[in-house]
Amino acid sequence: MSEKKLILGTFEQGRGIxxxxxxxxxxxxxxxxxxxxxxxxxxxxxxxxxxSIKERWFSSVIGAMNGELAPTDEGMSYVLPFNxxxxxxxxxxxxxxxxxxxxxxxxxxxxxxxxxxxxxFFDYQTPLFxxxxxxxxxxxxxxxxxxxxxxxxxxxxxxxxxxxxHTFFGFDPNVTKEMVRERLLKYELGDARxxxxxxxxxxxxxxxxxTPPGVIHAPGSYLTYEPQWNSDVNSVYENITSGEVYPxxxxxxxxxxxxxxxxxxxxxxxDWEKNIDPNYRKHYFRPxxxxxxxxxxxxxxxxxxxxxxxxxxLTINPGQTVVIxxxxxxxxxxxxxxGKFGVYDAEAAIVLRFGQASCDEYxxxxxxxxxxxxxxxxxxxxxxxxxxxxxxxxxxxPKEV
Numbered sequence: 482m483s484e485k486k487l488i489l490g491t492f493e494q495g496r497g498i499x500x501x502x503x504x505x506x507x508x509x510x511x512x513x514x515x516x517x518x519x520x521x522x523x524x525x526x527x528x529x530x531x532x533s534i535k536e537r538w539f540s541s542v543i544g545a546m547n548g549e550l551a552p553t554d555e556g557m558s559y560v561l562p563f564n565x566x567x568x569x570x571x572x573x574x575x576x577x578x579x580x581x582x583x584x585x586x587x588x589x590x591x592x593x594x595x596x597x598x599x600x601x602f603f604d605y606q607t608p609l610f611x612x613x614x615x616x617x618x619x620x621x622x623x624x625x626x627x628x629x630x631x632x633x634x635x636x637x638x639x640x641x642x643x644x645x646x647h648t649f650f651g652f653d654p655n656v657t658k659e660m661v662r663e664r665l666l667k668y669e670l671g672d673a674r675x676x677x678x679x680x681x682x683x684x685x686x687x688x689x690x691x692t693p694p695g696v697i698h699a700p701g702s703y704l705t706y707e708p709q710w711n712s713d714v715n716s717v718y719e720n721i722t723s724g725e726v727y728p729x730x731x732x733x734x735x736x737x738x739x740x741x742x743x744x745x746x747x748x749x750x751x752d753w754e755k756n757i758d759p760n761y762r763k764h765y766f767r768p769x770x771x772x773x774x775x776x777x778x779x780x781x782x783x784x785x786x787x788x789x790x791x792x793x794x795l796t797i798n799p800g801q802t803v804v805i806x807x808x809x810x811x812x813x814x815x816x817x818x819x820g821k822f823g824v825y826d827a828e829a830a831i832v833l834r835f836g837q838a839s840c841d842e843y844x845x846x847x848x849x850x851x852x853x854x855x856x857x858x859x860x861x862x863x864x865x866x867x868x869x870x871x872x873x874x875x876x877x878x879p880k881e882v
Contacts, residue, residue: 488571488579491562497849498823501812501842502559502570503833506536506545506601510725514604514643516704518830526835534835540812540844540870541599542574546713556713558599558812561838573844585810586847588874596711598790600812600870602638603705608645610727611675611719615735616694619750620714623735630709631767631784632700633689633792637816637866643702644723648690649679650698650765651756658748665718665744669729672721682762689767691787695752706783706814708790708870716750763882769794770879777801782879783868790871791878797858797865804853809875811850815841818865821857823849829866 491499505519509532513524517537524533531550538545538556545556558573573596582590589597617627632648652661656678667673676699684701692698697718717731733741740746758764770782777798784792797803797818819828822843830841845854858865871878 497846499560499844504538505534507531512606514606523835537602539600600708607723609700610722611699612717613697626712627694628712629789631691633706633783636686638704646684647681648701649681654759668720785879792870795867802857806853807850810847811869811871813869820859
């Protein structure tokens with residue numbers, strides 16, 4: 482069977498819904514949080530040179546920027562056909578290229594040429610380094626895309642808080658660029674302690690934040706659900722975090738070659754006004770917003786009020802069957818419970834081996850989302866919880882906080 486025929490057949494048999502294979506991504510820095518529901522023996526499944534596995538990516542049509550040892554498809558989502566043979570899997574990117582607007586809708590194809598975002602579970606035991614993601618203009622200079630992102634902290638995935646469940650955002654409003662410059666000039670000399678200039682917020686489970694490009698931040702140690710734009714670019718402003726030393730290249734790896742020693746250029750990557758916003762929490766904190774709640778199910782917005790990404794948390798009560806309609810394509814991950822998702826048997830993962838298939842992750846085409854997905858919770862006692870991530874074209878997303 483040709484690949485195109487297999488893709489079309491899988492899409493038709495799934496009635497516009499695709500079952501995705503788990504994508505685990507190692508990082509060579511920091512410590513794994515061990516909350517990804519991956520088997521304890523598999524956190525170094527790719528060897529110690531690659532580092533431990535700290536992320537799981539969802540609905541991804543891009544590869545991770547993960548060093549020269551990483552394969553080109555690392556981070557990319559694969560679709561599992563109905564024969565359930567991993568050897569016959571194909572990428573979501575290939576599916577998008579063949580199906581086009583049938584998969585993601587006319588608006589996304591016309592404006593972005595396909596699916597423009599992905600999401601991930603971000604799982605670190607220690608806080609991450611203080612860093613920023615490039616805006617679209619700065620990223621274009623190195624042939625990449627800017628990266629807005631959002632955070633949500635699902636209680637179901639956070640059985641412990643890690644070492645430092647607080648996130649730094651930006652700088653204190655009284656901090657000046659010259660003060661930041663002094664710290665960055667110490668990057669190769671000693672501990673620059675740049676977070677002394679920042680402000681930390683204790684993480685509240687069941688809530689989230691939106692982080693615009695150009696805002697420096699140091700994520701805390703809870704597992705985080707992160708819808709974000711199709712990009713993996715950053716600039717690391719903190720040189721020592723939890724005793725781990727980061728080389729100068731981490732600061733400038735996404736700078737043009739002639740700008741890698743230009744401290745003014747490096748500072749220009751920041752959106753300075755957003756970084757010193759005295760009302761940062763008011764503008765970027767995201768409590769969940771109730772959409773619907775009755776005896777059958779509860780639906781909430783958990784990512785909203787930005788121009789790029791949105792997400793919802795759906796909770797279906799035990800024994801209930803519901804039809805969930807959305808106005809845009811989306812990816813989703815089941816984090817609690819079991820039952821049916823469209824034509825598929827569905828269940829949250831408990832312990833996954835690296836490389837195995839699962840029944841917890843799906844991609845829903847725009848037409849299938851509009852017609853409505855039939856979801857059944859087959860548990861007598863336990864709720865079924867599903868996180869759904871959308872691109873910028875869900876018209877129902879709240880525009881303001």
